[in-house]
Amino acid sequence: MSTNRTFTMIKPDAVKNGHIGAILEKITAAGFKIVAMKYTQLSLRDAQEFYGVHRERPFFGELVEFMTSGTIVAAILEKENAVEDFRALIGATNPADAAEGTIRKMFATSIGENAVHGSDSDENAAIEGAFHFSGREIY
Numbered sequence: 001m002s003t004n005r006t007f008t009m010i011k012p013d014a015v016k017n018g019h020i021g022a023i024l025e026k027i028t029a030a031g032f033k034i035v036a037m038k039y040t041q042l043s044l045r046d047a048q049e050f051y052g053v054h055r056e057r058p059f060f061g062e063l064v065e066f067m068t069s070g071t072i073v074a075a076i077l078e079k080e081n082a083v084e085d086f087r088a089l090i091g092a093t094n095p096a097d098a099a100e101g102t103i104r105k106m107f108a109t110s111i112g113e114n115a116v117h118g119s120d121s122d123e124n125a126a127i128e129g130a131f132h133f134s135g136r137e138i139y
């Protein structure tokens with residue numbers, strides 16, 4: 001995967017609250033091209049593996065429970081400087097600290113249920129994209 005890509009999930013809270021369309025609109029309006037996308041649900045094993053770096057954190061159980069609680073939208077996005085620009089578009093992890101106009105400020109409810117995921121590096125974007133999509137699902 002080239003380094004102008006990032007990986008995102010619209011998390012179960014935002015799906016349940018009916019924000020898929022509005023969030024995708026913000027993402028495309030910001031210049032990101034969707035190169036892969038699916039509507040799916042994480043199994044317990046999927047969530048434990050995906051968030052494996054947080055295994056020792058006190059919120060890990062809560063995070064896995066939340067991320068498996070409902071359907072998600074997973075997508076690979078392409079844009080120049082994708083990882084950094086997407087993190088700026090979604091805002092701080094805690095919506096209370098997120099800047100005005102960011103996706104988390106607009107659609108997240110709490111630090112745990114924070115509407116969207118965004119990769120934190122080119123390396124993780126590639127790993128996370130490959131976790132969810134095979135080569136023939138990426139366009």
Ligand code: ATP
Nearest residue numbers: 059062063092093111112113114116117118119120
């Ligand atoms: P993400 O990886 O989902 O894009 P992030 O990179 O902003 O979020 P991380 O530190 O990677 O934040 O945390 C991963 C996820 O774990 C957060 O998005 C949030 O859902 C959850 N999380 C992080 N910190 C807390 C916390 N203190 N309490 C509860 N949940 C938390």
Ligand code: MG
Nearest residue numbers: 117118119120
């Ligand atoms: Mg993260």
